[in-house]
Amino acid sequence: MTGKSFAVKGLCFDKDGTLFDFSATWEAWALAFLTRVVAGDRARASTIGAAIGFDMATGKFARDSLVIAGTPGEIADVIAPLIPGLSRVDLLIMLNEEAATAPQQPAVPLVPLLTGLRAQGIALGVATNDSETPARAHLAAAGVTDLFDFIAGYDSGYGGKPAPGQLLAFAAAVNLSPAQIVMVGDSTHDLHAGRAAGMRTIGVLTGAAGADVLAPLADVVLRDIGEIPGWLETQGAL
Known part of the structure; x- marks a missing residue:
């Protein structure tokens, strides 16, 4: 992204694959949900899993799975x-019940990272395509x-990503210009939303997408959100 540089005053995070490791959380969710929805019929579970890009045999998602960036409503439609x-x-x-109880594995220790960012006066937000209640x-x-x-989910009244509604609502809520905010996410939906909102973007590798996929839409691709403070120092933000 080119143009005038602004100090970073806000960070808006995706949730799954960004704050929390995607595989550790959502592979367990998929197994639990698919087993429940078909009352243990593994053959039917495999068929339904395939429709959303999940392989019951390996317990893994395809890189283009709808679950990676889609909303619960989109998953339900399929x-x-x-x-x-x-x-x-x-x-x-049922989708939201299983999501709410899915085991969450933070990508990095969240409390010290977020506390440190807040101590520097940086506003923090969450924009997820999950529903707000389980989020x-x-x-x-x-x-x-x-x-x-x-904190906004796809059902909070601002729409879902890749549209920019959630991010613009965050900017308004914290009284910042989009140019002062960075969107942090693990999918192209996240980064497209950030660009559409007029924000800088950070891609992280704790989701399913690789650096090759994220780099064209990101100002920088980091291993995980734990590297954000170091990057911010290079931006004159801390």
């Missing part, structure tokens, strides 16, 4: 035709909810 006995509403409830449950379980100035 799965619903394969489970005719379950309404879309009930399916969404808040995940952040609460990690003990970091109160460290964020803004």
